[in-house]
Amino acid sequence: MEEHTPPVSDGSPFSQSNPTKRPHQPEVSFGKIESTPAFDPAVKSLPPLSPIDEIDRTGLIEANNKELQRPSAVAVEVRAETIKKFDSRSNEFEWTFKGDPEIMHVKKIGHGGFGEVHMVCFE
Amino acid sequence: MRRTSNAEELFARKLMKPFREFTQVDIQNELRAVTKLCRGNPRHLVGVHGQGQLQDSPYYFIDMELCDINLEEYIYGRQALHDPCDTRKIWSIMAQISDGLTFIHNHNEVHRDLNPTNSFIFPGSFLILVLYSSEQDAWKIADFGC
Numbered sequence: 001m002e003e004h005t006p007p008v009s010d011g012s013p014f015s016q017s018n019p020t021k022r023p024h025q026p027e028v029s030f031g032k033i034e035s036t037p038a039f040d041p042a043v044k045s046l047p048p049l050s051p052i053d054e055i056d057r058t059g060l061i062e063a064n065n066k067e068l069q070r071p072s073a074v075a076v077e078v079r080a081e082t083i084k085k086f087d088s089r090s091n092e093f094e095w096t097f098k099g100d101p102e103i104m105h106v107k108k109i110g111h112g113g114f115g116e117v118h119m120v121c122f123e
Numbered sequence: 124m125r126r127t128s129n130a131e132e133l134f135a136r137k138l139m140k141p142f143r144e145f146t147q148v149d150i151q152n153e154l155r156a157v158t159k160l161c162r163g164n165p166r167h168l169v170g171v172h173g174q175g176q177l178q179d180s181p182y183y184f185i186d187m188e189l190c191d192i193n194l195e196e197y198i199y200g201r202q203a204l205h206d207p208c209d210t211r212k213i214w215s216i217m218a219q220i221s222d223g224l225t226f227i228h229n230h231n232e233v234h235r236d237l238n239p240t241n242s243f244i245f246p247g248s249f250l251i252l253v254l255y256s257s258e259q260d261a262w263k264i265a266d267f268g269c
Contacts, residue, residue, distance in 0.1 A: 093138040096177055096184075106133065114150075115139035119189060121132060 093118070134172055137185040150183050156232050157185060160267060167223030169243060169265040190243030190263065194220075197244060216262050223264040234267045241266045 093116045097105035103120050110117035141147045154174050161171040170188040177184060192200070194216070201207050208216070220242055227234050234241075245261045 093140075093182070096138060096180075096182060103136075109135065114142055114145040115137055117135050117137045119133055120136045120186075121134065 133189045135187045135189045137187065139183045139185075141181060147181065154183065154185070156267070160227060160230055160232060165223070165226050166261060167219050167263050168226065168267055169245075169263045187265065188245065188263075190245050190265070192244050193240045194242040194244075194262070195239035198239065219262040220264060223262075223267075227264070227267055232267070234264065236266055237264065 094105065094108070097103050097118070097120065102122055104123045106119040106121060108116060109119045139145070139150050139153075141150060157171050157174055160168060164170060169190060172186040172188070174185040175183070198208075220237075224234060224237065241264060243263050243265055245263050
C-alpha cells in the first residue's frame with residue numbers, strides 16, 4: 001500500500017499545499033512561528049551586532065578625541081609653519097640694526113619677496 | 124624721514140634692498156606712495172612712522188605700526204577656537220578692507236599684493252583672538268606701497 005505524504009508547506013501564500021487560497025488573502029496563524037532550517041545558516045553567518053549604546057559611546061569618544069585634538073593642532077601648525085618659514089631664511093638685514101644706537105632689534109617677524117620685517121623699538 | 128612716535132614703543136621695520144625685478148626705482152616709488160597715502164593717517168591703512176634710506180648703503184626701511192595678527196591667522200585662529208566669525212563680523216571686516224582699498228585707489232595708486240597676510244587687525248595682539256572681538260576692531264591694509 002502506498003503511503004500518502006502530505007506536501008510540505010513553506011508558509012507562502014503561493015504554496016501548492018493550499019491551492020484554493022487566493023494570493024491576496026492574508027494568512028491567519030494562531031500557532032508559534034518557527035524558523036525553518038533553510039533560514040538558519042544565513043542568520044548565523046551574520047556577525048554579531050553590538051548593542052546600540054556601545055556603538056554610540058564609541059563613536060562619541062572618537063569624535064570627542066578628534067575635536068579635542070583639532071584646535072591645538074591647527075594653532076600649533078599655523079605658528080610652526082610661520083616660524084619655520086622665517087627660520088629657513090637667514091636674517092639678511094639684521095646687521096643693519098647693529099650700527100644704529102637708537103634702535104633695539106627684538107625679533108624678525110616677516111619675510112617678503114623683496115625684504116624682511118623686524119620688530120624693533122627705540123632705546 | 125625719521126619716526127616721530129613715542130620712545131620704547133614697539134614698531135615694525137620693513138627693510139628692502141634692490142633685487143632683480145625689484146629695482147631701486149621700484150623701492151623709491153614705494154616710498155613715494157607710502158608718503159602720499161599715509162598723509163593724514165587714514166584709518167584703514169597701517170600707519171607709517173617713518174621711512175628712508177639707511178646711511179651709506181643701498182638699503183631702505185619703512186617704520187610701521189606693529190600689528191601681530193593678520194587676517195589669515197585670525198581666520199584659522201577663530202576656527203581653532205570653534206568660534207567662527209558671524210556674518211555681521213565678516214561684513215565688517217570686508218567693509219573695512221574695502222574702505223582701505225578705495226582710499227588707495229582714490230589716490231591713484233594700486234595695491235598689487237592684497238591678500239590675507241597683508242590685512243591686519245589693530246590693536247594687534249594675539250590675545251584678541253581669545254579674550255574678545257569687538258565691532259570696534261580696526262582692520263588695516265599693509266604693504267600698500269609695492
